[in-house]
Amino acid sequence: MRIGLIDVDSHNFPNLCLMKLSAYHKAQGHQVMWWNPLFYFDVVYKSRVFTDTYSKDKITVTNAGTVIKGGTGYGPGPDLPDAIEHTYPDYSLYPQYSETAYGFLSRGCPRGCGFCIVGGKEGRRSRKVADLSEFWRGQREIKLMDANLLACPDHESLLLQLADSRALVDFSQGLDIRLITPDNVALLNRVRTKAVHFAWDNPNEDLTGYFQRFVEMTAIKNFRNRRVYVLTNYGSTHEQDLYRVETLRRMGFDPFVMIYEKPTAPPITRCLQQWVNNKRVFHVVENFYDFEPVKKLRNSSMETR
Ligand code: SF4
Structure with a gap:
């Protein structure tokens, strides 16, 4: 055939x-x-x-x-x-990626966020689907695609497998800040991580305490990257978006704005994304309303009134 x-x-x-x-x-x-x-x-x-x-x-x-x-x-x-x-994937299709192992250790997520397909596709329960040896053959990097590894009852033994590999691990879909515990943080600290990132998607859920706790638990640990994805244009107001961005920055996290269905996003949300995601600008211009595109936007909307 x-x-x-x-x-x-x-x-x-x-x-x-x-x-x-x-x-x-x-x-x-x-x-x-x-x-x-x-x-x-x-x-x-x-x-x-x-x-x-x-x-x-x-x-x-x-x-x-x-x-x-x-x-x-x-x-x-x-x-x-x-x-x-x-089956072990055929990397000859994408030789440029052959130094990285791609795969899933777990599938599913219990959260059921309205914008996310994972619950419908993989189920509302996180469960182990593989050991690392199924898709890792000594590559220097591992890119995990798991939706919510920390929700999996077996996550500690899976984190141990990742730690023992000594490969550089990218939790590409992020980790659930609400499920961080002293035990799994201790294991995470043993994993060689390229980046650790989280999400704060729901504006009506105040995750400040969880992020604060993470800072306290990892105060002397070397997480080089503490990026947090902030979902906008999905039922949140601009004030709620700005609140999440500023709160995260104050706590020492690196916010990154994601826009749901970008073509429908209001101009102020696009400005927020430009301000936050361009890190040089974000660090220099402290106040969102001092950001030049925002000033222009406000002036033009005053002119049209
Ligand atoms: S926590 Fe993440 S993976 Fe789970 S339903 Fe929400 S967005 Fe999807």
């Missing part, structure tokens, strides 16, 4: 699903290659991460027996069968 693969949109990130499909089919003796319109394919897999807001699927496949579409960009669908899901 000849298998064709299409990575519709994840160009700056290796597509884990396609890497697993490739490994699985190669193990069956099938020929696997990136799809192109010049050959006939028995099966073509199209994988898409982002929805219509951020990317369009403009690829029409007419040279295949079967076309299988999957990924969050196409909406809910079945998971990969276990035999494929637990």
Whole structure:
């Protein structure tokens, strides 16, 4: 069989699903290659991460027996069968990423945030799905894709596996600040981390105490990066957005503004993102309302009144 693969949109990130499909089919003796319109394919897999807001699927496949579409960009669908899901990924598809191991130790999250697909896709309970040895073969870096590792009942033993690897670990989806405890902080301190980041998404939930506790527990620890993602344009007011940004900065965290459905975001939210995420500006201009684009915005809205 000849298998064709299409990575519709994840160009700056290796597509884990396609890497697993490739490994699985190669193990069956099938020929696997990136799809192109010049050959006939028995099966073509199209994988898409982002929805219509951020990317369009403009690829029409007419040279295949079967076309299988999957990924969050196409909406809910079945998971990969276990035999494929637990296959070691084929990094030859993305040789530029072969020094990093990508994978999941756990799946699912109990939080059920309204804007997030994880609960519907992976379930409202975090559970262990793999040991590190399933997808790590001595690479220098590990990029974990787990939605909420600390919510997994087995997270301490999984953190130990990460610590023992001595690889540089990136908790790419962040850690849940509400689930930090003295025990798991002690384990986290043993993991070689590239970055530790959190999120403060819900403006109606005051997480100040949790962040403060984290600062106290890690006061003498060397976390080089304490980034916190702040979700905006999802039911929050500008004042609530600014409050979270300023509170985090005061506590020694590095806020980073995320905009939900950016095309619909009000100009003031875009200004907030520009101010916060451009770190040179953020450190020099202390007060948001002294930021030049904000002054212009206020002047132009006064002129139109
Ligand atoms: S805590 Fe994170 S992973 Fe869990 S539902 Fe909320 S946004 Fe999604």
